[in-house]
Amino acid sequence: MNVLSRFFLSSLLLSGVVQAKDTAPDADNAPNFVFGLGYGLLNQKSLLNIDFKVNIPISEHFSTQVLLNSNYLITGSSQDSFAQSELSSNWFLHNEYGRLGLGIGVSELEPMDDELEGQRDVIGQFIGEAFMGAFSLTTNYISTDTTLSNITSSRMGLSYYINEDLRTSLYREKYNVDEIGWRFETHFQPKKYHQMVSVGVIARTGQDFDYLGMVVQYYFDHAASLKQREREFH
Template sequence: MTLLSRILILSVAVSGGAHAEKELPNFAFGLGYGLLDQKSLMNIDFKVNIPINEYFSTQVLLNSNYLITGSSKDSFAQSELSLNWFIRNDYGRLGVGLGVSELEPMDENLETKKEAIGQFIGEVFLGAFSATANYLTTDKTLSNITSSRIGLSYYLDEDLRTSLYREKYNDAEMGWRLETYYQPQKYRQMGSIGVIARTGEDYDYAGVVFEYYFDYAVSLRQREKQFH
């Protein structure tokens, strides 16, 4: 993962000096575990949101996935590192991103694969609802954070969201994704838990995600409206 680490450090260094005076950078760390077609899948995600001004922001996103099958021949680690740029207001957000995807088999005899990736993101905020469209150029993604999808979210309250997406997993493989996230106010709104279920011919998945935020006293709805 040396290449991805270098790009992450460079991206933060380039963008770090450009944040707005009133909005500070927002950091989030996520850890997930679930079963993908009866195989263990672990996710480790790190996200840095850097506001530039009232209408523009950047984001560094590093997603790591570990598929553990019990055999080194089909077990692998996949990482996606991207730098995204957004134009935003109170009613929505448009974003584009560039990055690299790295697929590293656990079998040392197999070759590590790398490819450039592009990402296009659109969101519209409609009261308690939000509509999302996301397109990722890579053919294969296992992450809980990034994938090609279109869907609708509903906020039952400021710290409870449920979402339904039509999602692309691998090549032409399509399926449905249902997720619910809850952010307790008890701990100064510094963390959330998500429950995710996905269906697909070879990509049935059920799991949980824990996210920790390096800020506090921000509702889940406001957090996701400000940051993707």
């Protein structure tokens, strides 16, 4: 995890330096911190997901993001239980019509069994989104072969905002090596929590990785609709 920690700190430092040079210190340009906690069943096995994300506006059309994503597959046996962490630094060009992003990071997989060898890979990422009123078209490519995350996986699909704080999405997803499945998710952000907490339900079906779970995200910033928040930040 030393590599992940160093990458995380250096990405935050670089993003902060660029922001300090290129932006004025106002509320609209303040960093957006997000903490996410998810739990579900992956083929009837417990999968815990913990995310920490920092979105930093640099200018009107340019922003950066640091994402730390950790998954823990708990099977009851140390031989097939493991922890997977992905740490990436992503950079975006965006306007009112869409977003294009590139990222680089490190992925580590650590088996719970100390006798088994872990894996570490450098990962690349491409993100593309088009905004069309209440609809969003999304494509997201991750170079790593194995990902169990609730957020970072290769996918292509369509989202629809039923209202400003309720979104439903359908994706065709590559979730493990060359296996393909479908993913359906719905996210809701209640107004009574000052629009700073969202709750999501995620269902995924595929050959070997059926999944059903929930995710809760807390935003350390200010009140904003889910649609505004997700289109301003990825």
